[in-house]
Amino acid sequence: MPEIATATVATVTGLLSDIAATGADPLRGGYTRPVYSTAELDLREWFIEQATKRGLSVETDRNGAIWAWWDIPGGDRSNSLITGSHLDSVPGGGHFDGPLGVASALVAVDMLKARITTPTRPLAVVVFSEEEGSRFGVACLGSRLMTGAIDADKARNLSDPEGNTFADIARANGLDPRFLGKDEQLLGQIGAFVELHVEQGRGLIDLNRPIAVASSILGHGRWRLSINGQGNHAGTTLMADRRDPMIAASRTVVAIRDTARQQPHARATVGRLQPVPGGTNVIASRVDFWLDVRHPDDAITASLVESIHTQAQLIAAEEGCTIELTEESLSPTVHFDPGLQQQLQHALPDAPMLDTGAGHDAGVLSPLVPTAMLFVRNPSGISHSPEEHVLDEDAETGAQTLADALAALMT
Ligand code: HGY
Ligand code: MN
Ligand code: MN
Numbered sequence: 001m002p003e004i005a006t007a008t009v010a011t012v013t014g015l016l017s018d019i020a021a022t023g024a025d026p027l028r029g030g031y032t033r034p035v036y037s038t039a040e041l042d043l044r045e046w047f048i049e050q051a052t053k054r055g056l057s058v059e060t061d062r063n064g065a066i067w068a069w070w071d072i073p074g075g076d077r078s079n080s081l082i083t084g085s086h087l088d089s090v091p092g093g094g095h096f097d098g099p100l101g102v103a104s105a106l107v108a109v110d111m112l113k114a115r116i117t118t119p120t121r122p123l124a125v126v127v128f129s130e131e132e133g134s135r136f137g138v139a140c141l142g143s144r145l146m147t148g149a150i151d152a153d154k155a156r157n158l159s160d161p162e163g164n165t166f167a168d169i170a171r172a173n174g175l176d177p178r179f180l181g182k183d184e185q186l187l188g189q190i191g192a193f194v195e196l197h198v199e200q201g202r203g204l205i206d207l208n209r210p211i212a213v214a215s216s217i218l219g220h221g222r223w224r225l226s227i228n229g230q231g232n233h234a235g236t237t238l239m240a241d242r243r244d245p246m247i248a249a250s251r252t253v254v255a256i257r258d259t260a261r262q263q264p265h266a267r268a269t270v271g272r273l274q275p276v277p278g279g280t281n282v283i284a285s286r287v288d289f290w291l292d293v294r295h296p297d298d299a300i301t302a303s304l305v306e307s308i309h310t311q312a313q314l315i316a317a318e319e320g321c322t323i324e325l326t327e328e329s330l331s332p333t334v335h336f337d338p339g340l341q342q343q344l345q346h347a348l349p350d351a352p353m354l355d356t357g358a359g360h361d362a363g364v365l366s367p368l369v370p371t372a373m374l375f376v377r378n379p380s381g382i383s384h385s386p387e388e389h390v391l392d393e394d395a396e397t398g399a400q401t402l403a404d405a406l407a408a409l410m411t
Contacts, residue, residue, distance in 0.1 A: 009110040010050075012395040015103040016095065019046055028092030030386030034135040034160075035064075035088045035142075036173050043087040043099070047127055050106050054113070056125065061186055062179040063145040064129040064170060070109060072122050079191035080122040081409050083108065083402065086131030086142075086361060093132070094388025096198035100376060102127055104196045104399040111403035112410075121191070121410045128361045135160045135169075138329045139222065143361040147368050148182030155180055190369045192340055192409055195362040196402045198390055199375035200383030203354045210394045211401045212354035213344045214373035217363040218267075219301050219333035220294035225252065225312060229321040231277070231285025242283060243320035246275055249287040251319070252312045256291060259308055266304055267294040267357060290328070294357055298332050334363040337370035340409075344372050347408035348401055358383070374402060 023039025025032040033039040044066060051058050051068030058068045071077065085101025105125040112119070129142035136158040144150040156167040156177050167177035204212055229245035253270045260268035269292040275284035291308065295301040309325050316323040345351070354375055362371040376398035380389045390398075 009114055010107050012100070012103045012107050012399050013392045015050065015106060016099060016395070019043055019099060020095065022046070023089065025092050028386075030092040030094055030388075031089045032091045032093070033087065033089040034091075035130040036135070036169050040088050041173075044127065047087065047102060047106075051125060054106065054109055056109070060174070061146065061183060062175065062181070063142050063183065064173065064175055065142050065146065066127040067186075068125045070113075070119050070123045072119055077122045077189040080124055080189050081406060082124050082126055082190050082193045083195065083406060084124070084126035084128070085195050085197060086128045088130055088132050088134065090132045090134050090384045092386060093384055094198070094382075094386060096376075096378070096388055096390050097200070097383055098131060098197075100198045100390060100395065100398070101196045104376075104395070104402050107396075107399035108403035108406055111400065112407060115407065119410060122189075123406065123410070126193075131361055133222070133329060136166050137222070137224075139220075139331060139359050140361050140364045141166070143364040145180055146183045146186060147364055149364055152181035187368055190365070192337075193362055193365050193369055193371045194340075194344075194374065194402070194405055194409070195360060195371070196374040196376065196398055197358075197360060198383065198388060199354070199378045200356065200358040200388075201378075202381035203356075204375060204377035205379060205381055207352050207354070209350070209352055210377045210397045211348065211351045212375045213341060213348060213351045214336055214356060214362075214375060215341070215353040216296075216336065216355040217331075217334040217359060218294045218296055218355070218357040219298045219331060220292065220357075220359055221301060221305070221330035222328045223291045223293070223305060224326045224328055225249075225289050225291060226324045226326075227252070227287045227289075227312075227316055227321050228323075229285060229287075229319065230283070232283040234281040234283055237283060244283050245287040245316075245319070245321050246284050248312075248316045248319040248321045248323070249273060249289055251315045252308075253289070255311045255315065256308050259304060259311065260293070263295065263300060263304060265296055266300065268292070268304065268308070296333055331359050331363060334366045336362070336366060336372050340370045340372040343408060344374070344405050347405050348374075351401065372405075374398065374405065
């Protein structure tokens, strides 16, 4: 594939339009691109093609992340500068959550290549896998594996809703499950990681600015609650004779909302609830539902979950049911590297600092390597929804800002 002329600079909106049909979800709207689904695999192919066109050398690591390297002469990769994001999505997600960071990184490489022919520091664009945890339940699974933030055995045994284990799916996609896990060599090469991402709230709308530098990520976790009752016939079972887990779950969901409302800065969500067996004329025997709790103070997050669990146990008992709570994913509050933040603020004097309630791979890498994030304005202030949006000019400003930030970090 011929290298593109160094003066050729793509646009973010152009690159995103290439993938605008991939994984479009006619039922939910937006995009549904779970890791290793046909849609996400198509996006991987798109990324590899774009990276190869730019003369980057593309490698897939033992955990399934794709790395597109712009190497220095001699190929030493120590103290490398990494940017990128993810391509998987939540069900019915927006067009920008993940792909904006990947497309912006490719355009930033174009911009840097139009300025310099040889990088003074090795640079790579990375695509992490399963950032959303939508298929295997653990947020940022790919970056957690690379950093050792998740036990490799636990990861291998994660299963998707169809019962496929992560080991099976990884193997089916060219990985050797035996080698999943912390990648010391790769981690040792990373000098800094800068991720650009669509902002997923209203911060930049209210600040009336197109770009921000991230200050922190709210701690967050996910817990599965399973309430067991007595499955039965909807017509022959008198109301007094029921032990209906759907009632216990419904009461618990309201209790979760009420509990979070009483704690300033807390967020608690139940976005996924699955009755078993799930028939219209069937009293469920079990209801599984997932709790997402977030707060700046990790101790408060823990106390909120404890309070919710206690309330749920009482509610279940009143409804003649039993309940189990299982932690599936937990990410502490992250404060990004002050040194890197200062460098970015120096390079981007117009960009305000902004915290976020959304988790990112940059947050997972943060304890081990200097990481920073750039946010691009989302005029809808909505995310994890088809309504997520970025104006064309802000998207291009984002790529230009990322290129400026990388250039500043290259010296
Ligand atoms: O859930 C999150 O905060 C992120 O979008 N994965
Ligand atoms: Mn997301
Ligand atoms: Mn994301």
